[in-house]
Amino acid sequence: MQAAIILMSILSTIASLVGCSPSQPVAAKVEPVANDADHNRYFKEGSGLIKPYMRLYGVPEKSTSSSKAKAEIARGIALLDAVIAYNTNNWAAWWTIGKGYQALGEAEKSCDAFGKAYFLQRENADVAREYAAECLNLGRATEAVSIAEHAVNLSPNNAGLYANLALAYTISGRIADAQSTIGKSLQLDPNDKISLALRSVIQEIADGKRKQPRTMRELEGR
Numbered sequence: 001m002q003a004a005i006i007l008m009s010i011l012s013t014i015a016s017l018v019g020c021s022p023s024q025p026v027a028a029k030v031e032p033v034a035n036d037a038d039h040n041r042y043f044k045e046g047s048g049l050i051k052p053y054m055r056l057y058g059v060p061e062k063s064t065s066s067s068k069a070k071a072e073i074a075r076g077i078a079l080l081d082a083v084i085a086y087n088t089n090n091w092a093a094w095w096t097i098g099k100g101y102q103a104l105g106e107a108e109k110s111c112d113a114f115g116k117a118y119f120l121q122r123e124n125a126d127v128a129r130e131y132a133a134e135c136l137n138l139g140r141a142t143e144a145v146s147i148a149e150h151a152v153n154l155s156p157n158n159a160g161l162y163a164n165l166a167l168a169y170t171i172s173g174r175i176a177d178a179q180s181t182i183g184k185s186l187q188l189d190p191n192d193k194i195s196l197a198l199r200s201v202i203q204e205i206a207d208g209k210r211k212q213p214r215t216m217r218e219l220e221g222r
Helices: 036-053 067-086 091-103 107-120 125-137 141-154 159-171 175-188 193-206 216-220
Strands: none
Touching: 036 067, 036 091, 067 091, 091 107, 091 125, 107 125, 125 141, 125 159, 141 159, 159 175, 159 193, 159 216, 175 193
16 A cells, blocks of 8 residues: 555645545444354455545545445444454454545544554554544644654655655644655655645745644645
């Protein structure tokens, strides 16, 4: 999976990973998991239902606007809830639930699920990336910085993770750190459009041409 937090506003390519109008999932009930075979079957089915709607950098996701889409995601989440009830250490189930709620624009629930995945699995940079992204959506910039710094430590040659960290620094008001960090991202990938656009935004803030954003919504100009 590519590591990149999506900036909303100036870059349409970035807008897919953060923020959208909340949409309550349709209620979906499933029988409890009784054994390992059920656990594996539920996990496969639940993940399969959510996967087409996941926001992944560079991968087009299906629209979640229809009642069918919402029902499929809701059933996927319900199946994975049953998996977790049986196996509380299944971090991948929590991560996928987070992606499901993210697809529906439920930032609080998504962040909570990613947080639980991160608590169980701190050595996966993608888990950290998603958690940091949702923290930024909720205005928890300081927390996002800590998580994004950890992600960079896990994968120090990943340009996208440096861009994520630069974004977190930007939202938290640490502009000098953001400039330095986006520079590292571009050293690793000089032609990355996301990093180039973010560098321009950071420079505008540093020059006083753009107001210092404290939330993603402010960065978007909304």
